[in-house]
Structure formats: C-alpha cells, structure tokens
Amino acid sequence: MNEVASAPELTSLQQRVAREIVALVRRDNRVAGDHLPEIQLAQHIGTSRSPIQVALRHLAQLGVLQQDTNRGFFLSVDAKDWDGSVASLLSTDDPLYLRIAEDRQSELLPDEVTEAELMRRYGVARSTLRKVLSRISEEGWIEQSMGHGWRFLSLIDSPDAYEESYLFRQSIEPGAILGPSFNFVPAELKQLRREQQRIVDGGFQTMTPIELFEANSHFHETIAQWGHNRFVLQSVRRINQLRRLVEYRQATKRGPRHTQAAEHLAILDAIERQDFMQAANLMRAHLNGARRGKLQDSSVFSQAA
Template sequence: MQVRIARDIVALVRRDVRPVGYHLAETQLAREIGTSRSPVKAALEYLAELGVVTHDANRGFFLAGDSSSLTDVAEQFASSPDEPLYLSIASDRLAGKLPDEVGEAELMRRYNVARTTLRKVLSRIAREGWIEQGVGHGWRFLGMIDSPDAYDESFVFRQSIEVTGLLSPAFRYDPKHLEEIRAEQQRIVDGGWSTMTAAELFDANSHFHEAVARWSGNRFIYDSVRRINQLRRLVEYSQTTNRKPRKGQAEEHLAMLDAIARADLFGAAALMRSHLDGARRLKSPGAQAFSGGGARTPSRAEGAAGAGRAGRTSRTR
C-alpha cells in the first residue's frame, strides 16, 4: 500500500505540474487519493527517503524538485508490481487458468497466501466488478475483457452509453471541472504522450471519459463507464508502448470539450462516436475481422460538421 500510494502521489504531482517547494498536505492528498491520512503520511515518508520530498517536522512535506524531475521515479513505480497477488489472479484469469467458480482454500494453496491477505485482494477485485462472493468461502468470476470479441464488445457498449450520455436531457457540465480535464489533456498533447507512464496515460483517459459520463446527469451511465474503465485497466497498459496514438486521442478529447463548451452537444456526440470507433479499430486485436467490406465510416471532421449543424444547446451549472 505504501508504494502504491507513493506512486499515486507522484502521479498527482506530475498531473498538476506542481513546482519545487510545493506543500503536500496530507489531508488533501488523502481526499484526492481516496484513503486515510496514515497511509498517506507513510507514503510521504517513503518518498522522503527517496529524495522526492523534504520533511520539516513543524510544517510538513514539500517537493524537493518540480514535477518534470520525477519522470525516472514515475517510471520506477510503473515498472514495480501494483499488488503481486492481484496481478497474479488477473493474469491467471485472463489466461484461462482459473475456472468461473473458485474457493478460498484453493486460491490460498495456489498462491501460498494467508486468508486475510487473499480476502483483501478479492474485496478489491469485487469492488472493480469482475468477481462476486458466493456461498460460504466461494467466489464467482464475472464478465471480463478477456478476448478479442469481449474487447470489441466493450467498445460497442461504450459507444452506446457514452454517446447517449452526451445527448441526455439532464446533461450539465461543470466549467471548472471541464478546464481541469482540458489542462490534463493539453499536457498530453504538449509532450506528455512521450513522458507520462502507461498508468498516467490510462488515468488521464479515464478522467476524461468519466467526467463526460458524470455530466450526463445519469448515475447508471456514470457507474457503467467507471466499471468498464476498471476492466480496461487490466488489459490496456501494455498497449501504451505505441505512444503516438495517445497524442491524437488527447486532441480528440480536446475537440469534444470544445464542442461541449460552445453548447454543441450533437457535435460532441458525433465526435465521441467517431473517437471510440477509431480507438476500437486501433486497439482491438480482432477489430479488423469486423470492419471489412462495410460502409465507409465518416471521418471525424465529416462527423462533426454534419452533426454540428443541429446546434443542440448545452446547460452549465
């Protein structure tokens, strides 16, 4: 946990481009990361040992260098295991080595861990939505993005709900939140695509899509987007080795934010549909099997121009 939270702190500092000497307040970090102060303090002490932060007994923790100096540390954290047991279970399930239903005793023997350790990891997996507890000490795996077909289906699902969310009568965007998301995407375009870690790039992508889903005003759309992002996380980190497409995707995110800000939700919806279709064709291992011989998909510019003429009005809080 200490290493994981330290990694999250470094990611926040890099995301927000914090300067040297910036005060890292424990309470604020705990709120942003979603944990309590004690593990945050332990993580900050660990970062102090690494020389990333300095500690003043009376004033707290401060950045020893600016965010641009943390690339090596971020890469080091990215290359270290998130949670070995979690990753082992995920890897074995994706490889078909674990059946649909498993018992705790079987998993304890397989991974040579105590029940308390196993249950903590299974609880995390349950929160992410790809396992549920059965009767007694049994657990049942739920649907995952574990094949080319499933990956392709996930994009079709995302197109249906994310486009619908943009056209929801309850859509309300938060201008301050929009500017925060815009700044994060602009940093990727301005060079972050080549320096950010795989985890940071994925998180920035998730922040954008979850923000738009939240603005839909529909709790079910928002919850669905969050859950599918959790499932995507298991299989997408390796795809960031080809980083250049991340820049283009961030540029498309910016175009959608511009459309939302100028009250053109139909245009934003057309861009979202085209964006997800392009990402599906780029990333999905089985995408080409589904794309041959059909009608030509309109380009992003054509889609935006055609849909933008509808002139839908957006509402802000």
C-alpha cells in the same frame, strides 16, 4: 534524483494511496514548492488522513517531498523528474501480479480459487499473496468469498466483449453530453485539457501504461459526471474497471494514444464553446474509431499476448 533505499514497506492500502498521490502529482505536472494538503488529498482519494500521512512520509523518504512541521508536505522535485522508485509505484511489474493476470486471461485459473491453491501454485507466502489479491480487488477484477476463497469477476477481454462495450458506450456517452442536466465545470475542464495536452506533447511516449489508462478513464468519467446521470457515470466507471488489463497491454502501443488524446482535446474545445451537438458527434466518432482500432489489434486478446 536521489533515492532512499531504506523506506519502509507499505501496507496494501498505503501503497494504493501513495500510487494515487504520485499519479495526481504527475498528472497535474506539479513543480517543486507546490503544497500537498492532507485534507484535499484525503477527499480526492476517498480515504482517511492516516494512510495519506504515511504515504506522504514515504514519498518524503524517497526524496521527492519535504515536510514542514507547521505547514505540511511540499514538492522538492518537479513532477516530471519523479522517476526511479517513485515512478515504480505506478508500475504493474510485480511478478506475482503479472503471473496471476496472465494465467487468468489465459484461462489457466478457474473462476473461484482458494488462497491455499494460489500459494501452492505460485510458491509464495500468504502475506505476499494477500497483498497482491488486495490490489487486484481494488482494481475490480476479483472479490473475496467465504473463508479464504476468492472469485474472479468478468473482464472485457475478448473481441466480442469489446465490441459490445464500445457500442454501449457510443449510446450513453454522447447522450450524456446532450442530456438536459449536462453542465461542465470549467476548473475540471482545464485540468482535463492539461492532462490530455501532456500526452499529446510527448507523454504518450514516456508515461506508464497505468498513467495512460488512468488519464483516459479520468477524461471519460469526468465528462460522464458532468451529465449528472448516476446510471451513465456508474456504467462508464464499471466498464473502465472491466477493461483495465487489456488496456494495460494496449498502452504499450504508443501511437494511438497520441491520436486519442488529440481527439479528447477537440471534444473539450467543443464543450467549452458550449457546442454540445458537435461535442457529442466528436465523442461518438472517437469511440467508434477506438473500437475499430482495438478490434483490429487482435493480439491483445490472445493468450500469448
């Protein structure tokens, strides 16, 4: 695939939108010729059409989309071949991002920091720093305080925190499946099955850590949404935000991802059969197995990880 090096730099919002478009296209394994309607993308991502249009033009300049003046944007390259600078939109390899993440997990950064302090520590301009802080804010582990100050939020980044989070999830996620309001959406179930099958069929070896994490989060959040209990859904989403950084590290260990995706498929099969008791039991066993596996791998919680 040919890359276009002259593509303009995107704002933080436009980067996020482009990243989500790439993740969506790769997750659905779309093929050349598929249409990407701007309105549907805006609704899915939760933004206006303006950043959608900028992101689509950016992807067109990178050579993976083509624009039809009257009909919009279409894939010119199969999603499986979206590599190079396009796939890098999903990467977490921004050096400043990684340094802040490592320093925070190693407790080298306090709970509250100022932009001036961070600029001195990392030797970067304010504009560069703010782009990274905006991205971290979108991921849910920092928030802006008064003036130029920022406050780091709690993460699930210790064995005790992981133990507590999984025990909590074992109580609410299977319970949502057994709840009186649970009602799955066949089209969404089909999409989840396609995503998880892609991982089983080799994606666990080739997908980026972010893609693996997002596919996992999408699976659990969608099932929670089918339960039609806002508190369960909010809790699952919040836990996913809090465990993001540790999950990125664990996504480098590829074997467990294949097993987890296979277990996801078994849960979906039970839901489709409307055997909700079996689905809930499989979900509980799945979460318990994941809990044991993560707690046994204590290296991801160490400062040297």
